[in-house]
Amino acid sequence: DTAVSQTPKYLVTQMGNDKSIKCEQNLGHDTMYWYKQDSKKFLKIMFSYNNKELIINETVPNRFSPKSPDKAHLNLHINSLELGDSAVYFCACRGVDTDTQYFGPGTRLTVL
Amino acid sequence: AQTVTQSQPEMSVQEAETVTLSCTYDTSESDYYLFWYKQPPSRQMILVIRQEAYKQQNATENRFSVNFQKAAKSFSLKISDSQLGDAAMYFCAYRRLFGNEKLTFGTGTRLTIIP
Numbered sequence: 001d002t003a004v005s006q007t008p009k010y011l012v013t014q015m016g017n018d019k020s021i022k023c024e025q026n027l028g029h030d031t032m033y034w035y036k037q038d039s040k041k042f043l044k045i046m047f048s049y050n051n052k053e054l055i056i057n058e059t060v061p062n063r064f065s066p067k068s069p070d071k072a073h074l075n076l077h078i079n080s081l082e083l084g085d086s087a088v089y090f091c092a093c094r095g096v097d098t099d100t101q102y103f104g105p106g107t108r109l110t111v112l
Numbered sequence: 113a114q115t116v117t118q119s120q121p122e123m124s125v126q127e128a129e130t131v132t133l134s135c136t137y138d139t140s141e142s143d144y145y146l147f148w149y150k151q152p153p154s155r156q157m158i159l160v161i162r163q164e165a166y167k168q169q170n171a172t173e174n175r176f177s178v179n180f181q182k183a184a185k186s187f188s189l190k191i192s193d194s195q196l197g198d199a200a201m202y203f204c205a206y207r208r209l210f211g212n213e214k215l216t217f218g219t220g221t222r223l224t225i226i227p
Contacts (some may be wrong), residue, residue: 031213041151041201047212056214088155092215097144099164099207101215103157 004104032074045098118218135204143209
């Protein structure tokens, strides 16, 4: 069983569209994250949720809206996609009894 | 704000040899965690090793070990008996012990294994 899964793995879309990336974890962890990896491979935190509550929002544009329907899911919705949004987006999670974050396989988003 | 620096964008090593990847960080905290993650071409982020700053003993995981120098704020990764499967991007990361628990990553080192 995959611990952290993301769908889709690849997403190609036109500028201006709205898209969502889904993340699910089956580890029973309380905290989930979204990271963005740019074309130079630099990874940066975007959001963090703990028990469905937003706890980190790292100056991400309002076009990005995370949604956590339950502890096991943290979805990322992006409105009005721009060329600069092209990147790999990683979901991750961490439990209260561990200091390690476990990552999903990533979603490569390409905006044309 | 915490920063993590990896000064070697690329490294290469002969198969079966040993290589050391460097990482330095800046923080005013006294307790924190440090990690090395590996990202192979499959792009999956895989935890290699972690170190708690309050532990003086260097962490070891099979062929992977760290040299943690807290005073120097240095956290290097040593890979012994390098294997072809070790070829990947390696990222050093920092996390506070309490509070904002995001991972702050370095810019990565691309490791090539020469057969």
